[in-house]
Amino acid sequence: MLSIRNIVKQYAGHRALDDVSLEVESGKIFGLLGPNGAGKTSLIRIINQITAPDSGEVYFNGERLNQSHIERIGYLPEERGLYKKMEIGEQMIYLARLKGLSRADATTRLKFWFDNLGMESWWKKKIEELSKGMQQKAQFVATVLHEPDLIILDEPFSGFDPVNAELIKNEILELNKQGATILFSTHRMESVEELCDAIALIHKSHKILDGRVKHIRNSYKNETYLIEYTGDKLTFDGSQPFNIVSETDGDDNSHIIKIKLNGGSANDVLQYLLPKTRINMLQEVIPTMNEIFIEKVNLTA
């Protein structure tokens, strides 16, 4: 769908992107992660052809990115904004027409979306009369009204209350189901695990990690397990086939230990513990995206 190859973008005084390459597969949800100032917005602006890279290419469906692709991309910038004094219906239609939609098409689609999101009564309202959350909703509609193949969302959930965030999340998933590829940048790692098929982590103008979320998380497993047992608290003398990372006492005489394997397997652990106590749970700890994010960023810092 989108192939970004060796992008370099230099601003006066600093390099925003340094040899960044990405592949966004068609029909997938792709997360663009990175701390503030990493170069995410620069990259998104290049994909939107707001700025051009100093070197490197972007391919859209195999074609070199050009003006004709604008109509097939929907973009929700991080800094939201609409004309305050303009009526919302008219404004949505205007924005859709700038993306090449006819007035008639824009009107019917807008009616559909307004019905869908419970915004029917808003049509004649001016943006300044709406609450911040309502404006965000309107802006989301403006982003997807022309049914783009690629939807780029910069921090889509910021500014939404939990109810509307859920609503928007479901709309994003629905659009994705209908075939739209979604590229979104975010800091919220839990939404990454929930939504994204693949991610790229950008830090200090470089891509430092990318791939499928599952693969990445699995590759960051480090043989750590959580074990919960009931009974008297065990003491370990060092002969056990694992290292203790932490110990916590739970309710009702239950205890949780976090362990790291010491050359053996989980089975060895069970074999060692079973005669000694009653095991309630053994779970492999898969690092969260949040942990990976922090680890990677700190590593390269």
Place this chain on the structure above:
Amino acid sequence: MKKVLLIIQREYLTRVRKKAFLVMMLVVPVLIAGMTKLIAYVAKDSDQVSKPQTVKVIDESHLFEGKLKNAKNIQFIPTDETLDKAQKGLADNEDLSILVISKDYSSKPVQFLSKKKPSFALTGEVENQMNEIASTNTMLANHIDTALLNKAKKNKVSINALEVTDAGTKDADVGTSMGVGVACAILIYMSLFIYGAQVMRGVIEEKTNRIIEVIISSVKPFQLMLGKIIGVGLVGLTQFGAWIILSVIVTKTMGNNASGGIMGALQTLQHIPFGYILFCFMFYFLSGYLLYSALFAAVGSAVDSETETQQFMFPITLPLLFTYLLSVTVLFRAPDSPLAVWLSMIPFTAPVAMMIRVPFGGVPAWQLGLSMGLMVIGFVCTTYVAARIYRVGVLMYGKKASFKELAKWFFYKE
């Protein structure tokens, strides 16, 4: 191109639909009509207020006897009374004055005595008549024949057309030209500012609203800038058109009895080539507007709020302000002076300077052509420069822009 049209449409409609626009459109012609009514009324009133003045003439030189003609509200009465005696009459009559012409009036000044300070109209009239008579007398005394005399008079006229004239109509024409010239210059000056500032405010609005990023992910910054400039320009043209039409309608319906009002002014306007001036006005408004509004757009893109615009506004508006001040003080007296010609060639000053010159007529075709050509080149250049600053500026937030910064933006690659 289709997208530029869409932008033009939006910029135009949102402005034209505003209440302020409608109010301005309706209020201004009513104001103009009201003003002309008021002026007509005041003029009429002052005619009644100024009672007929009687001027007793004590002419010791006997050179002016019978030659001073009674004018409107002025009556000349030759008298043989002595000055002292006549002066007594002044005390109880405000509308009486005494003109004392000594034997040698050229060395000893002519005296004009009255109880109140005489009006400028009165002394002016007397002075004019006396100058006329005196010069005629002098020439006759020197045996200059009438043909030569007329020629000499004509020479004098061409030296200074404003002060001595042989015909009233000539005087009126120059006055009208001056009036029209100054009016055009003021109108151009104000409209360049008003509509240029509207473009700038529009750009700042888009930037502070942050809608700019959405828009320029759909269109190129240049298209947006162009659409905005053209849209606002059309609003200006609509406003002018509406004013002209409504003013005519309002003054017509308010009655033709306001003979001294705008209809009278329109009648004198018929002496001057109205179509030619209108064409020039429209050309210089449009080209000047394009030139300046592009710069205004660049300024708007460089700042985060309207309060920050000052430092950039000043150098941009300086040439305009300079020409405007020169125009209404000096240039309209000397529309063909080298300064006026030069100013009407430089694109930044030409809209105002040329509009001062055009109503007088006699601007050589080559000068007009050259000026117009330079205007076109001028606005193409400023638009190019402004567009390069604009495309970078609209995406810059929180950076305090300086002229150095702007120059850097100009050289940025895409």
